[in-house]
Amino acid sequence: MILIVGQNGDSSTHEVLRYLMYWNAPFIKISDLDTIDNVSIQCTNRQHEVTISKDSMKVNLSKVSAYWYRRGNLVFQYKMNATHPEIAESEIHDFVKKEYSTIANYIHYCLEQIGTRIGAFSKNNINKLIQLQYAKEVKLLIPRFIISNNRKEVQRFYNDVGTLATKGIGNNFTNLSGQSYWMFTSLIQQKDIDRFSEKFAYTLFQQYVEKEYEIRVFYLHGKCYSMAIFSQQNPDSMIDYRRMRAGRSNRTVPYNLPKVVENKIIRFMKKCEMNTGSIDLIFTSKGEYCFLEVNPNGQFGMVSKPCNYFIERDIANYLKEGVMKNE
Amino acid sequence: MVKGVKRSLLCDLQNEISYYVPSDISHAIDVLQAHSIAETKELNLVSAKIIDSTIEFIVTNNLGHLLSRQSINKFPDINLEWDYPAEITNCIIDINRNSDFDFSKIFLELESLGCQDLQLRIEDSLFIHEIENILKYADGRMLKSIQLYVANNSSESDEGYIGLVAKFPRITNLFVFNSLLSKVLTPDTAPAYTVARIADRIDFKRGCGIVHPDWFVTTMEHFTESLKFNTCLNRKISIDENGVIRNCPSLGTSFGNVKSVTLTEVARMREFRKIWKVTKSEIEICQLCEFRHICTDCRAFLEEPQNVRSKPLKCGYDPYTNQWSEWSKNPLKLKAMDFYELGLA
Numbered sequence: 001m002i003l004i005v006g007q008n009g010d011s012s013t014h015e016v017l018r019y020l021m022y023w024n025a026p027f028i029k030i031s032d033l034d035t036i037d038n039v040s041i042q043c044t045n046r047q048h049e050v051t052i053s054k055d056s057m058k059v060n061l062s063k064v065s066a067y068w069y070r071r072g073n074l075v076f077q078y079k080m081n082a083t084h085p086e087i088a089e090s091e092i093h094d095f096v097k098k099e100y101s102t103i104a105n106y107i108h109y110c111l112e113q114i115g116t117r118i119g120a121f122s123k124n125n126i127n128k129l130i131q132l133q134y135a136k137e138v139k140l141l142i143p144r145f146i147i148s149n150n151r152k153e154v155q156r157f158y159n160d161v162g163t164l165a166t167k168g169i170g171n172n173f174t175n176l177s178g179q180s181y182w183m184f185t186s187l188i189q190q191k192d193i194d195r196f197s198e199k200f201a202y203t204l205f206q207q208y209v210e211k212e213y214e215i216r217v218f219y220l221h222g223k224c225y226s227m228a229i230f231s232q233q234n235p236d237s238m239i240d241y242r243r244m245r246a247g248r249s250n251r252t253v254p255y256n257l258p259k260v261v262e263n264k265i266i267r268f269m270k271k272c273e274m275n276t277g278s279i280d281l282i283f284t285s286k287g288e289y290c291f292l293e294v295n296p297n298g299q300f301g302m303v304s305k306p307c308n309y310f311i312e313r314d315i316a317n318y319l320k321e322g323v324m325k326n327e
Numbered sequence: 328m329v330k331g332v333k334r335s336l337l338c339d340l341q342n343e344i345s346y347y348v349p350s351d352i353s354h355a356i357d358v359l360q361a362h363s364i365a366e367t368k369e370l371n372l373v374s375a376k377i378i379d380s381t382i383e384f385i386v387t388n389n390l391g392h393l394l395s396r397q398s399i400n401k402f403p404d405i406n407l408e409w410d411y412p413a414e415i416t417n418c419i420i421d422i423n424r425n426s427d428f429d430f431s432k433i434f435l436e437l438e439s440l441g442c443q444d445l446q447l448r449i450e451d452s453l454f455i456h457e458i459e460n461i462l463k464y465a466d467g468r469m470l471k472s473i474q475l476y477v478a479n480n481s482s483e484s485d486e487g488y489i490g491l492v493a494k495f496p497r498i499t500n501l502f503v504f505n506s507l508l509s510k511v512l513t514p515d516t517a518p519a520y521t522v523a524r525i526a527d528r529i530d531f532k533r534g535c536g537i538v539h540p541d542w543f544v545t546t547m548e549h550f551t552e553s554l555k556f557n558t559c560l561n562r563k564i565s566i567d568e569n570g571v572i573r574n575c576p577s578l579g580t581s582f583g584n585v586k587s588v589t590l591t592e593v594a595r596m597r598e599f600r601k602i603w604k605v606t607k608s609e610i611e612i613c614q615l616c617e618f619r620h621i622c623t624d625c626r627a628f629l630e631e632p633q634n635v636r637s638k639p640l641k642c643g644y645d646p647y648t649n650q651w652s653e654w655s656k657n658p659l660k661l662k663a664m665d666f667y668e669l670g671l672a
Contacts, residue, residue: 015412022412022441212394228402230392249342251389256401287395306341308406308547316412 001063002027002319006070012301013070019316028059032072050110061110066322069119071297076100116322123274123296131294138267140291144207151196154205163208164188209290211282215255218300218311219269220276224262225311227303228255254307261289331617331646343545355381363396409551413441414594419565419576424451428570428585430464436590443471448531452480455487462495472499479505485512492520504529532577533669536625538642543621553607553620561603564594574602577627612638616646632666
């Protein structure tokens with residue numbers, strides 16, 4: 001059986017599921033709207049059995065032979081809310097929650113031992129600074145960067161490399177009083193630095209690399225699906241291609257990445273212990289490939305559709321073949 | 328780029344726009360596919376003036392970008408494969424007061440065939456509660472959209488029809504035809520559905536099959552499907568008001584009745600699938616037309632009714648002159664119109 005953990009309403013996931021249905025390959029999908037209402041873990045020295053249930057559906061993890069972690073998390077029901085309302089808001093409840101998260105981590109660990117697997121919850125939040133380190137180790141070019149909290153240091157770096165770009169160190173997205181905010185990549189010039197305070201919160205400053213076009217690579221078990229994004233033609237998206245007005249789209253076309261770059265990406269992903277992800281590269285005006293970041297659960301539909309790659313079908317097929325191999 | 332007998336059509340499938348391209352420009356594009364601008368000029372196959380205007384056309388319309396010579400092999404041709412994870416992609420069901428087939432069974436079967444989009448056409452003035460009795464069987468099924476046409480029932484109000492759609496979130500459009508006035512009942516900023524009244528009486532079976540630029544589809548799915556299949560009929564199925572299963576409601580051939588055969592059996596019949604493979608490259612005249620891969624086609628009403636490879640009757644376009652004319656006023660089409668009993672209104 002195939003198990004999929006994903007987010008409700010994700011259209012790319014839905015399309016993968018439709019291929020599985022089309023091929024009559026049985027699967028169970030657990031989304032963030034599903035609540036795991038029962039967990040059973042039974043360990044002896046000889047064997048262990050882990051079962052999770054939602055509604056009346058029981059999943060014995062030993063029966064899962066292919067697993068796809070798309071995104072999101074497993075949601076467990078905290079029965080205490082119902083049975084002990086008096087402590088629902090108390091510190092003891094926090095303690096119980098922590099206990100639950102240990103169980104959840106263990107269940108994710110068990111899922112990640114499954115033979116045929118795409119994605120992993122534990123790699124969901126891979127540190128961007130470590131990513132850049134790994135990229136350097138496999139000899140992928142990266143933009144020079146500093147993390148700094150003072151103007152003088154930024155000024156020195158600016159004098160050295162010229163125009164800078166800044167973006168989130170870990171996350172590009174936050175919720176403030178119920179509103180979602182995206183943090184796009186922005187340029188920093190001398191006039192911006194002049195307005196900086198002496199000291200500020202730690203911020204990432206990257207050398208701004210002039211690009212001819214951007215490249216988005218969807219990686220799946222050693223295979224690279226690459227797409228070029230011509231964002232330079234569009235003033236809205238010159239710095240960050242996600243920043244676009246409705247009705248104007250950047251040209252996105254299939255791309256052949258040179259074998260030597262693909263091999264570096266494969267080595268990079270092995271280092272990250274990731275078997276899938278979306279990698280952002282830029283092809284610089286100097287004709288070099290420069291690594292920006294990997295997103296463990298990026299939208300592969302935005303690569304698959306314009307390039308007509310049928311990535312959804314390949315993912316479904318990988319899972320289906322995993323079942324045939326393991327059962 | 329699709330070459331017609333007189334000019335070509337360049338289809339930008341990402342932005343869903345097409346451009347007419349005269350033949351000298353389309354020839355220049357062909358040469359430029361494999362050579363740099365400098366090389367193309369040296370080859371002397373195309374005049375420098377044409378090359379320059381071709382480049383200008385491509386760059387100003389954001390159809391291409393100027394890159395160095397080495398870049399050519401980095402940009403492969405796009406894969407033109409078509410695939411779809413379902414045996415049936417959509418279905419039309421005609422319904423009248425006497426339709427007594429098992430909707431529950433039909434919707435369940437459509438779901439197992441992977442069908443996501445459904446059109447229901449109710450030709451009698453059913454009451455809303457009668458329509459609800461049909462739609463309730465679609466609830467909880469994995470359908471994505473239901474398009475609903477119903478004949479106006481004068482005792483039902485605008486609010487009643489809007490309420491019907493609000494009750495069944497899978498309905499994307501409701502058209503109440505035979506109404507007193509044509510008007511849209513849902514505001515522009517409305518939820519994800521439209522409810523509209525249409526004053527005309529719609530003749531579903533004989534009114535279909537019109538080929539017109541308004542209906543052209545410049546998408547990757549449609550374009551690639553048209554290379555191997557008939558886009559009007561491939562993986563589609565229909566049921567008429569008496570339960571008769573057909574490729575399309577306007578086509579004569581019956582493949583049995585839902586009361587005695589299953590949709591799955593029919594959908595898998597070799598005979599049923601035969602017409603799916605009639606591509607535009609096999610259809611006379613259409614095969615020379617630059618619109619052939621964005622056209623909707625029609626196999627129900629043909630210019631020569633006895634010839635399965637004849638072009639659609641209700642197409643007024645002539646690829647030899649690049650002119651559109653009103654198809655129903657064309658004297659050459661009168662005989663076929665009589666055949667299909669399509670009297671002039």
